[in-house]
Amino acid sequence: MELDFILAHMPEEIRRQTTHKTYMSGETIVRKGEDAKHVYLITKGSTRVSNEFASGQRYTFAALGEADIIGDLDVLAGKSVYAATNEADSTCEVIAMRAETFIQWMHLDNEFAVAVARMLAAKMYPTSNEAGRIKFLPSLERLHSYLLKRLGDIETDLFILHTSRQQIADDIGTSVKTVNRGVLKLKEAGLITLFHGKITINKEQQQALKDAQVEE
Known part of the structure; x- marks a missing residue:
């Protein structure tokens, strides 16, 4: 779903519960292990998604851009903390909302709910297809x-x-x-x-x- 369509059809009661934020390149939007209390809709720029492990090793496994959502998987999975770190890869503008507002939006707008499901599938498919394979490559x-x-x-x-x-x-x-x-x-x-x-x-x-x- 196009960003313009998403924003044009955002219910007014949801819009009133959102804020606009800007992150500079290198700034962390969410960090692995932090409380998953917010969801972010990217309206400009891009981010790197990475996972950090106890050994100190970090693995960047995805990138997000305009119209992508940060924190959707964590919130919809009912998890209390973010599973991965999301860092701005360029100047990044987002619409921030509480997790409860995000869920409310999905209940109010079936088209948005379907779009979120499709975006989640698009995120997970390449990760499932490649991440395990590359881990075992020499x-x-x-x-x-x-x-x-x-x-x-x-x-x-x-x-x-x-x-x-x-x-x-x-x-x-x-x-x-x-x-x-x-x-x-x-x-x-x-x-x-x-x-x-x-x-x-x-x-x-x-x-x-x-x-x-x-x-x-």
Whole structure:
């Protein structure tokens, strides 16, 4: 459901119970383990969804954007705390409401309730399809797959990855040390180049990376 449609059809009694908030890039909107008392409808910007574990390792497994909802799964599951951390990836504007208001909105508006169900399904499907698989991939293969995904269909003579090693580690569910080791292996294999610490991939390396069979 489009954001404009959602906002246009928001019942007035629900609208009166909401507030508008802005989060700057890097700010945490909800943190894993905090009381799940609010739900947030994103009206502008994007967020990173990650999970932190007792070992200190963090795994970024999803991204949310305009018209997506933060906290819906936790509230609808009847859980008292948020299951994951949601952090603004850019300047992010949201409409905030109490969990009770969110539930009330769903009872009042069947179309909104169906839209929420579809959004939840869209969130859960890729997580179910990929998260478990990537967890068991060898670390170098995970890094290789990550770089291919970042390359996508981009056509450029020189691709420069500006993402930090910590963020790469979070995105593929491993440690910075493991990422650094993988980066060196790919560099030694001639599949990437390092320039002032950043990963760069020229035209020939891009094709070689796509053709490569990576071994640990």
